[in-house]
Amino acid sequence: MDTLIQAFGLVFAPEVMIAIFASAIYGLVVGSLPGLSATMATALLVPITFYLSPIAAIATIITASAMAIFSGDIPGCLLRIPGTPASAAYVDDAYAMTRKGEAETALGICLWFSALGGIAGTLSLMVLAPTLAEFALSFSTYENFWLAMLGLMCATLVARSSPIKAIAAMLLGLLITCIGIDNPGGVPRFTFGSTDLLGGIEVIPALVGVFALSEVMRSLTEREPPKLEHRKLGSILKGQIELTKKHPKQQVRGNIVGIIIGVLPGAGADMAAWVSYAMAKRFSKTPEKFGTGHPEGLIEAGASNNASLASGWVPALLFGIPGDTITAIAIGVLYMKGLNPGPTLFTEQASSMYAFYIIFLLGNIIMIPLGIILIRMASRVVGAPRSAVMPVIMVFCAVGAFATAGNNLFAVWCVAFFGCLGYVMDKNGYPVAAMVLGVVMGTMVEQSLVTSLIKSDGSILPFFSRPVSMVLAAMTITALLWPVFVWTWRRMQARRRVSMA
Template identity: 65%
Template sequence: MENIILSLQTVATLEVMMVIVLSSAYGMLVGCIPGLSATMATALLVPITFYLSPVAAIASIISASAMAIFSGDIPGTLLRIPGTPASAAYMEEANAFTRRGEPETALGTGLWFSALGGIFGTVILVLVAPLLASIALQFSSYEYFWLGCLGLLCATLVSNGPPIKAFAALMFGLLVSTVGMNNAAGVPRFTFGSYELYSGIDVVSALVGVFAVAEVMRAMTAPDTPAASRRRFGSILGKQWALTLRYKKQMLRGNLVGVMIGALPGAGADMAAWVAYATSKRFSRTPEKFGTGHSEGLVEASSANNSALAGGWVPSLLFGIPGDTITAIAIGVLYMKGLNPGPTLFTENAASLYSLYWVFLIANIIMVPLGLLMIRSTSYVLSVPRWTIMSTVLLCSAVGAYAVSNSLFSIVVVAAFGAIGYALDKYGYSVAAFVLGLVMGPMVEQNLVTSLIKSGGDVTPFFTRPTSAVLACLTIAALLAPSLLRLLRKHRRVAV
């Protein structure tokens, strides 16, 4: 009890509270800009943490990342351009609300359930961190391979088009992910003599191109329409309590999916959002409504992305193993400030640890008023002439891509993937499936190769290890389930 009181007094200082508010506003702004991800927002804060106290330094990382994950929904909803990779999972669903004239409903859902998901993840972090960490430690390269395959199968679920086209787009994404020398043999693949491609395709640049530049190209080819008349958004949170009661099961499932995936090293909020949205569609009683502006998928995916953020701190605090790129940066700051991650952190620096819990809670609470302010401010976007918006998006895309890699070649990558994204969308291929293959391809390949090296080429450990066997069964079942269901329906029709 003494440590809890001491930690609350530490957080309640003027320095820490100012850092939380300013970092939250900064993260909210960065997350809105396509190409400037939550990871980049936290990375840019590292030089500032040198001048802050230990708790204030970590508070800046926690606050900025939580806000950036949510605010990525804003451009995705209004402009069909996700601000962060996690927002790409349900961007089509959110943008459908805007096309229907209800953008405030989608943005309110993202804000409300992101905040609740973050609070839920914080509670789980406090109560069952050691248990979740022990589960995470059971995962080796064999389990991560099956987890990656299971995630790839989400491509057929998040797509609203024909499954065969979603599968083709997924394979194309996997093919693009193999470009470069990021393989065990160190052999250049599909580089065509270009040294810039030796390091592979930068995922952030590719995502900016596929979503942002492709949207600019669609706007250029579509007939021009007058700007919408300026209207004040209606009640942003007015429907959220009703949605909470209606979809409480989906909210809880999204929270649990987020925490569990977040606790797995290397997974993070991006994967949690994709899996949660696909799970929601798979178990929904009305899957045909997904993609048309249906709140069910938004509730579950929004609940997952911020709860995954808290879950990612479980292996980071207990074992110093980063749950995602954000916590990898945070671990460096922890060491720099003398808060060495590990079991001793819970005994020797218990007060500082409890301070981090308070920061998580406060950050997710102030997300609501700050998010409302940001949403109200961005409502003007809908009344701005389209050419103005698209030229600004194009400029931000180029600047964002260059800022990530400090290379002009990234701008070429953005342009090329803009054309690819435009072509995929025009001919009915799933852009979401392509992105999923591009993002998860390296994870699947790396863990497959690592596993085969460890086993000397023997594939039996993929099926004999207990956790791996369970994931293998789930993956194979998910792969065969659609075909078996079609055969079952056909058999019933013939019987009748």
């Protein structure tokens, strides 16, 4: 009890409270701007943490990252431009709800279930930290390979077009990740003598191009959509309690998947959102409604990506192993402030650990009122004419890509290229989300595969002989062959009906 009282005293110190609210507003704004990801928002805070107390420094990282992951949904809902890679998983459903005049429902789902998912992830951090950490440590490169492959197979499950086109788009994304020297062999590939291509293609410029810039190009050739009525955004959370009662399975399943994926090194909120959205469609009674403005996918994926944020701190705090890029930054801040990750952190500095728990809970609670304010401000963008909005979006795309790539003009050219590519793919029915998934997961797939083959001296048996790896392999192969099973079953049923007739 004394430790808990000390923790409340640490959190509610004036400096910490100011840091929480300031970083919350900062994270909401940065995450809602196309091209400025949650990772970038967190990284830009590191110089500021030099001048803060240990608790205040960690509070800024925790709060800003949680807010940025949620606020990436706002431009996705209103403009079909995801602010973060995690938002790309369900951007079609979110934007379809806006086009149907249900923008307040879509934004309310993203806000409400993100907050609930963050709280669920925090509870898992509090209760299951040692168990989840041991589970994460049981994953080697073999399990990471199958996990990444399972994430790639989500492309066939979430696509509204044919599975063949989805797989083709995903393979194109994998091909893009082959560019550069960032591979296990350190050999330049597909660089064509260009020094700019040696570093490969960054995820953010590709994401901004295929979603944001292609949307700008699409706006030049299509009629302007109906204006959003501002009065409908008066109550953002209206109906969310009913949706919570109506879809408890989606929420719980999203929380569980997010918690499990969050503790795995290198996975993070992006994979959690994709896997959860694919699972929502796979187990839905109405999978044909996905992509047309259906709330199930938003609920499950929104709950999952924020749950993964908190659980990603489990291996970071216990063993100093980052669950994603955000916790990798946070580990550096922890060492800088003398809070060295490890089991002793939970015993010798227990009050600091309780303070972290309280900050996680507080951050997800204040997300709701601050998120409502930002949504109401951002909704005015939809009511503005496209001739005024689209040039501003193009500027944000260019500036965001330029800043993310370390002030490299080549990233701006990448945005332009991927914008044209995304426009052509969308016009021909190839899902750009599947290509983005390949770009996001490609490096993890290749590095895990090559490292595993080196360890096994070229043998593929460890990929199937290890218990967890065997289960993941079975799930991946099932996801790959599922369209074939469905097609065969439908053909058999059709022949049976013909023979009976």
